[in-house]
Amino acid sequence: MGKGANLDYDEESQDIQDDVKTLKWSEIRQKKWIVINNNVYDVSKFSKKHPGGETLLNNNVGQDATDAFTSFHKDMNKVEKYLKALKIGKVVAESDINQKEERKDELHKDFQQLRKLADKMNLFKPSPWFYSLHFLQLIVLDLIGTYLIYKSGYENWFSYFIAVACLVTTQAQAGWLQHDLGHLSVFKSTKMNHFAHRVVIGAIMGFSADWWNSRHFKHHAKPNAIKKDPDIRFSYFYLLGKKLPEEVGKKKKGWLPYNLQQFYFFFTLPPSLIPILSAAETAIYLTRRKKFYEMMWIGIFSIRWYFMFVPILGIFATIKLLFLVRFFQSYWFIWSTQMSHLPMEVDYDQDLSWFRTQLITTCNVEQSAFNDWVSGHLNFQIEHHLFPTMPRHNLYKIAPHVKQLCEKYGIEYQCKTMSQATFDIYNCLKESGEIWYEAYNM
Structure with missing residues (x-):
């Protein structure tokens, strides 16, 4: 707050x-x-x-x-x-009260002091220049992609490829901007954040702000908590962590060969998450709750794409273009977000302190201009989870102080290279699959 x-x-x-x-x-x-x-x-x-x-x-x-x-x-x-x-x-x-609870209370007080320090450092104050330039890149990339489609359509495959790349980047970067708006970290006014959030995620991306908030805040409150974090609710297809695979294996349950999930994961969830699963979940969410206002914003997106591409490509080719853009956007999203969560602890809610919970379920990726841009600064996942409303361009400033608090309480602060974080997705899926296989065959 x-x-x-x-x-x-x-x-x-x-x-x-x-x-x-x-x-x-x-x-x-x-x-x-x-x-x-x-x-x-x-x-x-x-x-x-x-x-x-x-x-x-x-x-x-x-x-x-x-x-x-x-x-x-x-x-x-x-x-x-x-x-x-x-x-x-x-x-x-x-x-x-036992010693464990006393230690938890002490950590809570220190974290509150850290929040006050961040407040004194003005780290909750957004930069208008940063977000203005970020929004400008969306407009520029979208216009370039549209222009290239109009200029050559399918006739020039190289031009079409560049157009798709521009449109994919627009959607991916819009995803990071809507994420910031959803966390109320772009404008001082809560109402302005909510309105701009609907503009970006609705009119630019074609999804619902209400749906995203409902889902994403549950993840933030209880990251990697079995039955509470919606981002890990896909046990029919994948098993994560150490506890759940063992439980499922001992019950002799297995819809799929989870011991091979480190292979089929990359060809199933990433390409289907945004173009299929998220789209279907959004439609069900809005229909059941009769969110007509949210539907209006998605309608604006549909109308925008219709007039941008149907006159030159036709309706079916436009649908194919949209699916292609969402396909690559989905890989981008999964890669940028899950490397900071999937390899971390996955367990039932242990009712640990806020600080400790975020540190055992999130990790960082090294800072660089490319890593910051491609991940929307979610390479500072730890700091973002500790301070969800902090503008992302300030996350690196609080990181050294977070490290100091981790050292005081003996909590591991994990920061990886981009390559190591990517390989760890494979490694954690492999380990969980092996745990299930051993328990299943006991």
């Missing part, structure tokens, strides 16, 4: 401390309430109204969600209005 993210009582509220109901963690977990800054909130009814979705909120019930809460929200005044109506008490101080 950045600035002003402190919900503790002030001196006046301390006078009524005796009237505040105190609750034990055992009761909080049983009732499935949420704790933020030691205050307890009953979100059972509010969860259906939560902008991030009911599932996102329910994934954090019975836990201390302070760091997740402060990391996702920017408009503190608006959020506090909802919190006041939901508050039911405070967490009682338990004398039998």
Whole structure:
């Protein structure tokens, strides 16, 4: 949430401390309430109204969600209005708290200090020049691609190839921009971020902002958590980590030869994710929820592509062009994002601290001009997960301080070369497949 993210009582509220109901963690977990800054909130009814979705909120019930809460929200005044109506008490101080919980609390306090440091360094302040130039490249590349199609169509295959490359790059880079807008890190105004998000992901890319937010925030809140992170919900096709492959293997289940998934993964998920799976999921999401406003933005994309390419290529050739662009865009997306997550720990939600959770489930890729551009600065995946609302051009500035905190608590900070990160996708799939195979054949 950045600035002003402190919900503790002030001196006046301390006078009524005796009237505040105190609750034990055992009761909080049983009732499935949420704790933020030691205050307890009953979100059972509010969860259906939560902008991030009911599932996102329910994934954090019975836990201390302070760091997740402060990391996702920017408009503190608006959020506090909802919190006041939901508050039911405070967490009682338990004398039998173990050493592990004390260490967790100490890490939480240090991470809050790190957030304050980032705030003092103005790292949550976006650069208008950076994002203006980023948006300009989308327009330029899209115009070049369109011009080349109009100039030669299919007649000149080299020109057509360059046109496709321009259009693919437009879509990939638009993906990074919509990602920033979805995290409210481009404009100071939340409303402006939301509006621009729909323009980019809807009119330029042909997908839904609501669908993306619903899916992506669940991933951020519980990365690589089995049954909670939608980005790893494809156990019918692939098995990740060490625990799930062993469980599935012992149950003698196996839809596919998972011991070969390191080979068929690269020919199945990357080419199908955006052109098929994401498109189908978006359509189902919008239809079931009757999101007509979101459909309008996707309609603008369809109309735009129709008038840009159908007059010169025809309807079927335009559909083929779109599929081809999405095909290569999908490889780009998978390669840039999953090398930072798939090789990391995949397990059930352990209710660890926010800081530790992000460090064991994400890794970085070395900084360079190319790596920054091609991945949309998601080569700083660790810092992005710790500070989702921080503009990506500032992530490298907080990285040294994150490393220091990791050293203090003995937490591994992984930063790989691009080649090593790519090979690790193969290696982790191979290891998980072997675990399943051994358990299956016991």
